[in-house]
Amino acid sequence: xxxxxxxxxxDSLDKLDSWLISLGIAPKPDRWHQAAKTLRAAKEQRERVxxxxxxxxxxxxxxxxxxxxxxxxxxxxxxxxxxxxLREKVQRALSGPVAPPDEQSKNSAGRNTMFELSLAAxxxxxxxxxTLGDPDITLNISGVPFLVECKRPFNENSVWPNxxxxxxxxxxxxxxxxxxxxxxIVAISLSRVFTNNDLICYADEEEGKRFITxxxxxxxxxxxxxxxxxxxxxxxxxxxxxxxHLAVPWDVNGxxxxxxxxxxxxxxxxxxxxxxxxxxxxxxxxx
Numbered sequence: 001x002x003x004x005x006x007x008x009x010x011d012s013l014d015k016l017d018s019w020l021i022s023l024g025i026a027p028k029p030d031r032w033h034q035a036a037k038t039l040r041a042a043k044e045q046r047e048r049v050x051x052x053x054x055x056x057x058x059x060x061x062x063x064x065x066x067x068x069x070x071x072x073x074x075x076x077x078x079x080x081x082x083x084x085x086l087r088e089k090v091q092r093a094l095s096g097p098v099a100p101p102d103e104q105s106k107n108s109a110g111r112n113t114m115f116e117l118s119l120a121a122x123x124x125x126x127x128x129x130x131t132l133g134d135p136d137i138t139l140n141i142s143g144v145p146f147l148v149e150c151k152r153p154f155n156e157n158s159v160w161p162n163x164x165x166x167x168x169x170x171x172x173x174x175x176x177x178x179x180x181x182x183x184x185i186v187a188i189s190l191s192r193v194f195t196n197n198d199l200i201c202y203a204d205e206e207e208g209k210r211f212i213t214x215x216x217x218x219x220x221x222x223x224x225x226x227x228x229x230x231x232x233x234x235x236x237x238x239x240x241x242x243x244x245h246l247a248v249p250w251d252v253n254g255x256x257x258x259x260x261x262x263x264x265x266x267x268x269x270x271x272x273x274x275x276x277x278x279x280x281x282x283x284x285x286x287x
Contacts, residue, residue, distance in 0.1 A: 103192075265283075
C-alpha cells in the first residue's frame with residue numbers, strides 16, 4: 001500500500017522527459033504527461049483549500065493521481081536503466097485514452113503494458129532483482145529465476161482464456177534449454193475486471209482494507225469454476241503459481257489517495273521448495 005506524496009511524485013514526473021529521451025522516446029502529450037498535469041492541479045488546489053478557498057472540479061482527478069503514482073514508481077525503479085525491452089514497454093505504456101472509462105479492448109495495450117511495468121517496479125522497488133523482456137518479467141529469488149507472463153483481462157469472461165494463453169506461453173519458454181533451472185508464474189491483473197475502469201474506494205483506512213480484501217477474495221471464490229482455477233493446477237509441473245493481482249485507487253476520507261494492491265496466490269506443480277520461496281517474498285509485499 002503506497003500513499004501519494006505530491007512533491008516526491010512531481011519530482012519524478014518533472015524528470016520524465018529527460019528519461020524518455022534517454023530511452024529514445026520523443027516526449028509528447030500522453031497519459032503520463034496528462035497525469036502529471038492532474039497532479040500539479042491537485043497540489044495547487046490543496047494549497048488553495050488550505051488558504052480557505054473553495055475546492056474546484058478537476059477532470060479525471062482520482063484516476064489521474066493513481067496513474068501519476070504508478071508512473072512515479074516505474075520511474076523510481078527503472079530510471080537508471082536503458083534497454084530495448086524497457087524502451088518498448090514504456091513506449092507502449094504511454095499509449096491509450098487518458099480516462100479509464102474510455103478504454104476499449106482495441107486500445108488497451110497501453111494499460112496492459114502498464115500492469116507489466118507496475119508489477120516489475122513494485123518488486124524492484126522492494127529489493128527484488130527483475131529484468132524485462134520476453135517473457136514479460138524475470139524475477140530472481142535466491143538464485144532461482146521465475147519467468148512471469150502477465151495478462152490483464154478486459155472482462156470476467158476473458159479471465160480463463162488469458163490464464164490459458166499465459167500458461168501456454170510459459171510452457172514454451174520453460175522448455176528452452178537456457179531455462180532449465182527456471183520456474184514459471186502466471187500473473188493476472190483483475191483491476192480492469194474488478195473496477196470496470198471506473199470504481200474508486202472511498203473509506204477510512206480500516207474499512208477500506210476490509211472492503212478491498214474482502215471483495216477481491218469474494219470475486220475469486222465466486223468465479224473459481226468459471227476461471228478453472230483448479231484445472232490450472234495441472235497445467236505444467238514447472239509453473240509454480242497463478243497470481244491474481246488487484247490495484248485500485250482508494251480515497252481515504254478525502255485526506256489522501258492510496259495505491260492499494262492485493263495478491264491472491266494459487267500454488268501449482270510439485271516444486272514445493274520454489275513455491276515456498278516465492279510465496280514468502282510475495283506475502284511480505286502484499287499482506
